[in-house]
Amino acid sequence: MARENEKAITNREVKNSAFTTYFGEPENASRLYAALGEEEVSPDDITYVTLEGVLFIARKNDLAFTVKNRVLVISEHQSTVNENMPLRDLLYLGRTMEKLLDQRSIYKRKLFRIPTPEFYVFYNGDETCPPEKILRLSDAFLEKTEHPMVELEVKVININLPSGHKLLRECRPMYEYSWFIQRIKEYLGAGWVRDAAIEQAAKDCVEEGILTEFMKEHGSEVLNMLNTQWNYDDAVAVEREEAFEEGRESGLSMGKTLGILEGKAAGIAEGKAAGIAEGKAAGIAEGKAAGIAEGKAAGQRQVIYAFLEHLGEIPEDIRNRIESEQDGSVLKKWYMLAPGVNSFEAFREHMEKGQ
DSSP: OOOOOOOOOOOOOOOOOHHHHHTTSHHHHHHHHHHHHSOOOOGGGEEEOOOOOSSGGGOSOSEEEEETTTEEEEEEEESSOOTTHHHHHHHHHHHHHHHHSOGGGGGSSSOOOOOEEEEEEEEOOSSOOOSEEEEEGGGGOSSOOSSOSSOOEEEEEEOSGGGOOHHHHHOHHHHHHHHHHHHHHHHHHTTOOHHHHHHHHHHHHHHHTOSHHHHHHHTHHHHHHHHHHHHHHHHHHHHHHHHHHHHHHHHHHHHHHHHHHHTOHHHHHHHHHHHHHHHHHHHHHHHIIIIIHHHHHHHHHHHHHHHHGGGSSOOHHHHHHHHHOOOHHHHHHHHHHGGGOSSHHHHHHHHHTTO
């Protein structure tokens, strides 16, 4: 497969992402909240209050809904964790409350009760991220106090399959969505053109019984959404690289000028360049040879264990088989299979078949 060329990003007319569309179905949203809040809810308990923009790029937030009119869930789906999410969610909360409330209510003397807000970010990017972490509004305050008068916490959940987060085990819709995205990433990592990678991953979903109804209902629309999202993410990455290069060139120019005046710039620049080049070459060669393969295999094993532990104590023969397996492609198949099995016998059977 040929590797994909850079694509120019123009104004887009697509409003929704695949994530927003998929969890915009009450059945999936109710199962998501049940896994997050440990409370059984039905699709009829879900009321959407997502803030909409004019275009996809301008949508104000990805997904917001109330549960039984008691809880307000505001969530974002991101491939790059934004440290300003608590501040953004504070603004989203205010705008959402304006939609939900009669403005006259806030002037009544009697306490007016509102849905309890909860804030989430579902992360599936490629940067290292723990299975779960908390972002706080107070981290942005210029003056730190022990008890800030305003606080807002956002829970960031890593929904990449290798993260092994319990949400992937307890919420089948989230697992299937993450399975689909993981399969696309694997094809892209192998050098496939993006269109082909997405189309093949969609075919894999049909063969494996993943996102079956969603694919039937939305079909090519899903492929267009994902292409749009990946194009947007690429555009952001390119803009960051360009900004970095501009800053680097500006810094180099200034550094050269100052260095010439001081009589030191030439030696420092040459020394840095030579040292960095030699150090990178040596480090990359050693790291690739000694650590990368071993570390990747170890990480895959931990993901398999995390998914299997919900069945109970892992039998010794299965654990020994996983530990002895060195083929990364086999380990990858096992960690994508593990969340879907309902017994150790079923998993053992797949292992024996070489699946």
